[in-house]
Each structure stands twice: as structure tokens, then as C-alpha cells.
Amino acid sequence: MKKFYLLLTIVFIIGxxxxxxETPSELSAKKTTFENLPADLQxxxxxxELNIGELKGNTKIKIKANYPINFGVNNKNKRNYxxxxxxxxxxxxxxxxxxxxxxxxETSDGYEYIIIRYEPDWEKFNSSMSMENxxxxxxxxxINKEKLYDFSVSNDVKSSNTVCYLKIxxxxxxxxxxxxxxxxxxxxxxxxxxxxxxxxxxxxxxxNGDGYNEDTYTGGDSGDDSGSGEGINYEERNPDxxxxxxxxxxxEEIVYEIENNIEDPCAALIFSQLQLMSMDYELPPNTSNxxxxxxxxxxxNAILNIFNESQKYKYIVEEDPTLSVNQSGTTGPGMxxxxxxxxxxxxxxxxxxxxxxxTDLSIARTVIHESxxxxxxxxxxxxxxxxxxxxxxxxxxxxxMSNQVNNLLHHNFMAQFVDAIAxxxxxxxxxxxxxGNLGWLYYKDLAWGGLSSYTDNQRNLLFYQEYLxxxxxxxxxxxxxxxxxxxxNSSDSSQxxxxxxxx
Amino acid sequence: xxxxxxAIQVKxxxxxxxxSLCLLFLSCGLILSQETLKVNDAYDIINKENYGDDVLYYxxxxxxxxxxxxxxxxxxxxxxxxxxxxxxxxxxxxxxFDTIFNVNQRLEISEKFKKLISLKIEPSxxxxxxxxxxxxxxxxxxxxNLEGFINLTYPIIQxxxxxxxxxxxxxxxYSEGILFIFEKSxxxxxxxxxxxxxxx
Numbered sequence: 001m002k003k004f005y006l007l008l009t010i011v012f013i014i015g016x017x018x019x020x021x022e023t024p025s026e027l028s029a030k031k032t033t034f035e036n037l038p039a040d041l042q043x044x045x046x047x048x049e050l051n052i053g054e055l056k057g058n059t060k061i062k063i064k065a066n067y068p069i070n071f072g073v074n075n076k077n078k079r080n081y082x083x084x085x086x087x088x089x090x091x092x093x094x095x096x097x098x099x100x101x102x103x104x105x106e107t108s109d110g111y112e113y114i115i116i117r118y119e120p121d122w123e124k125f126n127s128s129m130s131m132e133n134x135x136x137x138x139x140x141x142x143i144n145k146e147k148l149y150d151f152s153v154s155n156d157v158k159s160s161n162t163v164c165y166l167k168i169x170x171x172x173x174x175x176x177x178x179x180x181x182x183x184x185x186x187x188x189x190x191x192x193x194x195x196x197x198x199x200x201x202x203x204x205x206x207x208n209g210d211g212y213n214e215d216t217y218t219g220g221d222s223g224d225d226s227g228s229g230e231g232i233n234y235e236e237r238n239p240d241x242x243x244x245x246x247x248x249x250x251x252e253e254i255v256y257e258i259e260n261n262i263e264d265p266c267a268a269l270i271f272s273q274l275q276l277m278s279m280d281y282e283l284p285p286n287t288s289n290x291x292x293x294x295x296x297x298x299x300x301n302a303i304l305n306i307f308n309e310s311q312k313y314k315y316i317v318e319e320d321p322t323l324s325v326n327q328s329g330t331t332g333p334g335m336x337x338x339x340x341x342x343x344x345x346x347x348x349x350x351x352x353x354x355x356x357x358x359t360d361l362s363i364a365r366t367v368i369h370e371s372x373x374x375x376x377x378x379x380x381x382x383x384x385x386x387x388x389x390x391x392x393x394x395x396x397x398x399x400x401m402s403n404q405v406n407n408l409l410h411h412n413f414m415a416q417f418v419d420a421i422a423x424x425x426x427x428x429x430x431x432x433x434x435x436g437n438l439g440w441l442y443y444k445d446l447a448w449g450g451l452s453s454y455t456d457n458q459r460n461l462l463f464y465q466e467y468l469x470x471x472x473x474x475x476x477x478x479x480x481x482x483x484x485x486x487x488x489n490s491s492d493s494s495q496x497x498x499x500x501x502x503x
Numbered sequence: 504x505x506x507x508x509x510a511i512q513v514k515x516x517x518x519x520x521x522x523s524l525c526l527l528f529l530s531c532g533l534i535l536s537q538e539t540l541k542v543n544d545a546y547d548i549i550n551k552e553n554y555g556d557d558v559l560y561y562x563x564x565x566x567x568x569x570x571x572x573x574x575x576x577x578x579x580x581x582x583x584x585x586x587x588x589x590x591x592x593x594x595x596x597x598x599x600f601d602t603i604f605n606v607n608q609r610l611e612i613s614e615k616f617k618k619l620i621s622l623k624i625e626p627s628x629x630x631x632x633x634x635x636x637x638x639x640x641x642x643x644x645x646x647x648n649l650e651g652f653i654n655l656t657y658p659i660i661q662x663x664x665x666x667x668x669x670x671x672x673x674x675x676x677y678s679e680g681i682l683f684i685f686e687k688s689x690x691x692x693x694x695x696x697x698x699x700x701x702x703x
Contacts (some may be wrong), residue, residue: 318571320570320571321570322568322570322571324639324652324654324675325639325652326649326652326677326703327703328703329703330680330701330702330703331701331702331703332572332575332700332701333590333699333700333701333702336574336575336580337583347571349571349701370703373702380590380591384594389591392591393591393592396589396591396592401589402588402589402592403588403589404589405586405589405590405679405681405697405699406590406678406679406681406699406702407676407677407678407679407702409589409591410702411678450703454677454678455649455652455677456555456677457552457553457554457555457558457653457676458553458554458555458558459555459556459557459558459649459650460555
């Protein structure tokens, strides 16, 4: 029977994804997938690694598997593609040092490659999660990681589009590249580039003497001749020229109906990071994962896309100091109808005292957990004949839960999402947390948080049936300890009792 | 003669005062008995749930303490989001309360929610007097030795168009909060509908 639920949900998810990929809004966002790249371009990769003859020695360029690939077309009808590269981190501070894009420009002779490295002022960057006010360095490298030039960006970047949590940085200084980090949304802004050091390339135009030039860039392509087959000709750049894209079309405004009203800076950031992760709409790598992931990782797609789905309704996250001590977060089942907006809103409230006490990893877990509640509630309400509702109905009938309101139904049904929650925790930890080195078992133990036990009206500690069915007594002891260690930031937690950087 | 008339007047006055006092006491008694009945009804509703020792917080929830959930405590929300048994199996609301309450009664329900105050629960009126706790202890995810984790509102009672009485009580359990609507019948209060408020 569980296979049935699995199948129903997978069918639902696949159905949704197909729709997403075909909608015009996706095209206007200039986003594609690896499978949709031209065959000759695909052939340049072996798995997620660039594998071309120009590479020297041990140079490795690994793109992020399953992340969206941006593309633009210039006025010569040449395309450019931007991939996200895997990030490197500081070992000491567990902080990202930089993030990089691989940009491949189509030319009449084939392709040319450039790597753009972004080294933001992380303190400012983390607080906004946006390129709107990007401050930091941007460097350009050739395919063998030899620096071409770099420059710094002060806080003069202005965005005309403030609706998205965007991390788009583009080619304001180079031409036909379109760089994106994380989110998909076309953007337009003006940037001032200070001349800065120029690395190995002394003849580029950014040494303009007077400090900066100003360049207007529109997402997709700069529209100049640099993609015409002659490559990027930095010499042609005039510091006083304002570059605009003649092909630019005002993108469809993507309004994400999510209100992040969390006041705790760390928790707000974690929510934003998970929101960014949700844009990975591809199914995660399946099956033969050496880390021993389960078969049901496809469910993670549903979880990741909670935030995407929330474009169809309003999802509000906020803090509520009146929550009981045992409640780290609650989600309102009944969606409140907002007549003025003709929308329903669903709200998750988090306990601010929990935010103060818990580790970042525990907070991420709780955010995901509550989001799954929101997703189930939304799915049942929005798609009364949808597969989620069918799966829940079958589950209720099989388990005699017809008189249950939420607790037993939700938390038993959600047990099938444990691997997916764990997978998302691992991805979050890998990209934003401790480096993803805690081991699969640790993430999976933590994923049981909220799905393991509850207290009944007689003050009896009771385990959810699915939890009992899927764990042994020894495992339960370990799991409970892990959950509590992280919730209370004990010395055995991932933060070893230390406060995180945001506090 | 004047003395006789005065005596009669005094007697009449005494009678009037006595009659007035009697009327006053009678009406007061009636009011008191009605209040007692309401209180008894309220505790009958509270006692529909079984509470173990030390699980029930000793004060009821006020409207202001409902905080972010306040928007769910009004007639319109209840009318739209009520279920008989299960929110998944039932694709539409269980009952259209417009058929049960007239316009004034609907307004009264919303007003009564807004007037909810925090009251001390009378232990002697509970089926389990030991269920009350003044403590709210426990750490996050510490499920053992939790005390006072169940919270509830003082029941609201409203008469409907059909002359029947309905009771509204919101109860916060360990992992979910539910607003129950009870209906009074000859055999007592029975669960009529429910509105899920939150899950954690």
C-alpha cells in the first residue's frame, strides 16, 4: 500500500513539473535544464564535470547538478549559458568564500568559456540574500582558472526589481553572459564598477582611470557584438558607454507569495536559503547514491517546491511568542480568505524562544517540517481531486483515522517524507551550514523531529505508529537524543552548544 | 382617625416594600440560577475531554492571547471551515451555520469570542480536579514531565434559531489546536462540528 501512496505522489509531482517546464513564464525566466541543452554542449560534460580538450592538468570544473541553467540569446541569435559551479568553503569559518558561474558563449566557431567568481561581502550578502545591493569582488577567469581581470563593486548597485530574493549577477562588465546564483528571475539594474586590479589581463577597458564606468544590464544578454563569433572583446568597451540589451523584453513579474516576517535574523536567513533551494525543480539524483539514500527521494521534490507552489497562494511565516514551550512551530490548517486579494493565506508561526535556543540545523528542520504541513493542507484544499488528497484518503481508510483531525494523520503520513526531509537538510547543511559532513544517519535522525512522539491528555508519551514501525528501540534512543541535542543546542549538537554567527 | 389612616399607610408601605424585595429576590434568584446553569453548561463542555493529572493550565485563554490565531475566531471563519469528522474526507464544510443562527446571533458569536477573558478554572467543577496545573514546564521536544500543556478557552454558549443551544470551546493539545462546536440535546452536550486551528 505504501508503494501506492508513493506512486500517487510521484505521479502528482511529475505532472506538476511537466506543467512548470512548459509554462511561458519559465521561458521568460530564461531557465533551462541540462537535458534541454544542445547535444554538442551536453557532450562536453561527463556527469557534472566539464570535459574538454582545452582544460590543462588537473583543472576540474564541476557544475551543480540539477540546478537551473540560464540562457540568453543575443541579437546575432547566439546563445549563452550560465551554470552554477560547486562552491568552495572556508574550513575555519564554515563560510562560503565565493560562488562561481561557468558561462559558455556560443560563437560561430563553437563555444567559448569563462568563469565568473563572486566574492561578496558575506555579512551584507547574507543579511539580504540579494544582489540588489551587492558589495564585493567579481573576477573573471579562463577555463584553466587563470584570472583575466577583476573589479570590485561598491554599494551603488541599484535594482529596478525588488520582488525576488535574487542572486543574479550578470555581465555588466563583460558582455554576453548571464550569471545567476540560485534563483530564477530576470532582473535589471545599474552597476558601477571600480577599476580595481585587473589580474593577468592588463589591456582590458576597466582600467579607466577615473574609477568606474556605469553599465546598465538586463537579464539574459547584453546585446552587444561580443557574442557574434569574435569572442568577448574587452577593448571595445568604452567606460562611458551605457550598455543596454536591444532585445530586452520586460520580464513577466514573478511575485512570490511568501511573506517572510521572521524577525530572528538567523532564522529569517535559513528560511530564505531553503527558499532558494526550492528553485531546484529537478528531481534529485535517484537510486544508486553511495550515501544510501532511500527510494523515495522524489518526495523531496514536493517539499522543495512547496515554496514554488506557494505562488498560487499566500504563505506567511512569522514569530509568535505566545506559542507553548513544546511548540517550535505551528501551521494553521484553516486558510484565511483575503477578499481584497482574492487569495487564501496559510500561516506558519514559529516560537522565537526556540529560535534563540536551537541550532541552525534544527531550525532548518522545523522550517521544512512546517512547510510540509503547509504543503499537505494547501494540496488538499487547492486540488480536491488531486493525488495528495487521494493518497491521504487511502491512508486514512487503511489506518482507521477517519475521526482524526490533524495530529495523528499528518505526523504518521509524513513519515514517508523522512528521507526527503533528511535529503533537504543535508543539501542545506552542505550549502549553508556545517558543510554537510554530519553523515546521512544524523540528518535522517533529525528528520524524524516532530514525527516521533507526542504527549496525550493523560500525559503519556506516545510514539506515532509509523515511527514505531520504521525504527528499533535502540534507534529511537539515538534519534530522540539527536533531536533534543539540536533543539536545545547541547554540547553534542552540530554547533556544540555554540551560538551561531547570526546571534 | 389620622392615626388609623397612618397605620394603614404604614402597613401598605411595608407590604409594598416587602413585595418589592420579594420580586427583587425572585428575579435575582432567577438570574443567579441562569448564571449557574450557564456555568454548569460551560463545565459540562470542558469536561467532555478527559484530562490527566497536571495537564490542564489553570487559566483559560483570553481573546488577546489567541494572538495570530485571532482571525480564526469569528463566525465567518467557523462557518467556512467546519468539519464533521475529518478535513481530508470531507471536501466541503459540514454545516452552513447560516441555517442555524440568524444575523444577530452570528454577530453575538463573534462578539463573544472577542470578549473572552482569562478565567481561573474551578477545580471542583472538573471531573478530575487534579488535572489543573499552574506550571508550564518542559523544554523543546522534552515530552516527559510536561505540565499544563493543554490550554482552553472558556466555553461560549449561543442559542440558535431552532431554540437549541450550541457551545464553542477551543482546546490546544500537545500537537494541534481545535475549535469544537457542541450541541445541547436532552442527553447533554454532544460534539457537533470542529474547526482545525493549527498543527505543529
